[in-house]
Amino acid sequence: MRRAERYRAEERRAVAETAQRLAVLLRAGIAPERAWHFIAEVDGGPAASIVARMGSGQRIADAVEQEGGPWRSIAGAWRIAAEVGAPLADSLRSIAGAARDAAEAADDVAIALAEPAMTARIMTWLPAAGLLLGAALGFDVVGVVLGTPVGAASVIAGAGMMLLGRWWSARLIRSASRRAETPGLRAEFTAIALSGGASASRASALVEDADPGGDPGTTARVLELSRVAGVPAAELLRAAAADERQGARTHGRIAAAQLGSRLLLPLGVCTLPAFFLLGVAPMILSVLATTPVVW
Template identity: 40%
Template sequence: MRDPECTPPIERVAAVTERLAVLLAAGVPPSAAWGYLASGGVSRQGRGGPDPARIPEVLAAAAAAAQVGADIAVAIAEAARGAPDGTRQRSANGSRASPAAAAWFPVAAAWSVAIETGAPLAGCLHQLAGSQRALGQAQRDIEAALAGPRSTSRLVLALPVVGLLFGLLLGFDTFGTLVGTAPGLVCLTGAALLMLAAWRWSTGMVNRSTPRSTAPGLAIDLTAIAMSSGVSVDRAVAVVTSALARFRPLEPAEPPTSRSASRHERNRDDAVISGVLALSRAAGVPAADLLRGEADQVRRDARSNAQQAAASLATRLMLPLGVCILPAFMLVGVAPLLLSVLSSTVQGIG
């Protein structure tokens, strides 16, 4: 049985999105649908702690906005960004949006596009829920693939400490030699520098192998939603561009590498959209279905690339092991042991 605590936030949001689509398809007005979800305890089932997807807060904000005729998409985004104390949530590096915001921003963008273009809300949300579930499964697969390399990086960082303890178990005062003699202090300083270098090196490798995009193919999905309403190509592109500018999975203060990756992703999506729209005009076929197929392909490619990066990471993590960790192991595990032996020998001869 699937543990609710291990469910990615995007899958929890997908379940809410699907329920909302069902209510709207049954003829329930949006204001009433949001109210039913907010009061129905959807987010509390199976959990006793805080919800990383911030479902209660978002549903309450959306229901309140719907009651007074405010912008529901903006209410969703602001509630997803907000922390319990009212501040904005950010990850540890301050550049990535929180998991809640990354899961809810596509919903806000899709809602905004559907309202602006007059696309059917129920169908759009149903398609979005399917995309979210696919992304959730991809996140599970990627986390599973990265679990081994992450464990390896933590394990190899502990090797020098193991060497130090091994010397103590053999009866040698390796710790005293490290901190009480000049050669020992040199070894300890060198090992500490090597450990720091190995930690930064391995952490950087793991971070670079972790996917940056939280919603691959989102622009293509939004364009499909806009085109399903029958609006012109120019109108659809303008509405999608506006929605992406207002509801983005990444915060504005991105590091240069993330900005470059985001720019590459936008250029790729723009090229795909342009190609599909040109094909649609030339063949006289609806563009929405073609765009949805391309969005699915983008998600499959992103999933495959992330899994390949995770698989190669296990091999590349051997580099800091050989260059930094093993020399650090020698400095704190073997060198103090030899110094202790030499010291004991000299004292015995004296």
């Protein structure tokens, strides 16, 4: 797993842990500001930054939102719950579960991607290894490259193909690992708003202000089902959020499985020709340059 992906996974787990601890402290009767201070005193890190901003006069939701990334899920839930009077502890517990599911899904996808991604990185260095192998075997690779136009052109073209292959492979890997920050967050936010007694229209407006991403159509269909069936929408929405996270996990696994075959394209189009141009062609030219011509 790349460093940026490791950081995002750790950040999701930190958000889930913080939201869960806040829910427990709030349920125990501790005031929200004091709960944040206790967590910052023990954990430091983002919680300490949030408390510092709170000390400068910012509201809690605004201070949390400035952390960005998955911390925006806590900020959005906090803001909506405060607006409609929903139970804050229960709202944070829902967000903790959502963030934990998202972190586990991201870990599953990263594990599935690890092997094809590592294979791709190794294969893109194969042309350079061929060039070094030719020099190690005693072929006058350097003389051919520096002394003949054909050798120089071969190496330049091979280096270009190698870089193109690396760029192409990296793009395929990024595309396979791309996913929503926290799938199902829109449905979770809507459930929080409805649990505080807000109407469906007001809940939708509050969720839009929080900008959780995701497909509004999914939430709209759940609300319509709730209206037609005459049942509370909150549990339907949380079930839809869980389904969305499971769908994101399945999609990530499928993308990881398909990555292995897709990486064959840059391998065949770029890496193997680059291996010939960098590794094989200079050795052939070196042999030809040192072989006397017999008339």
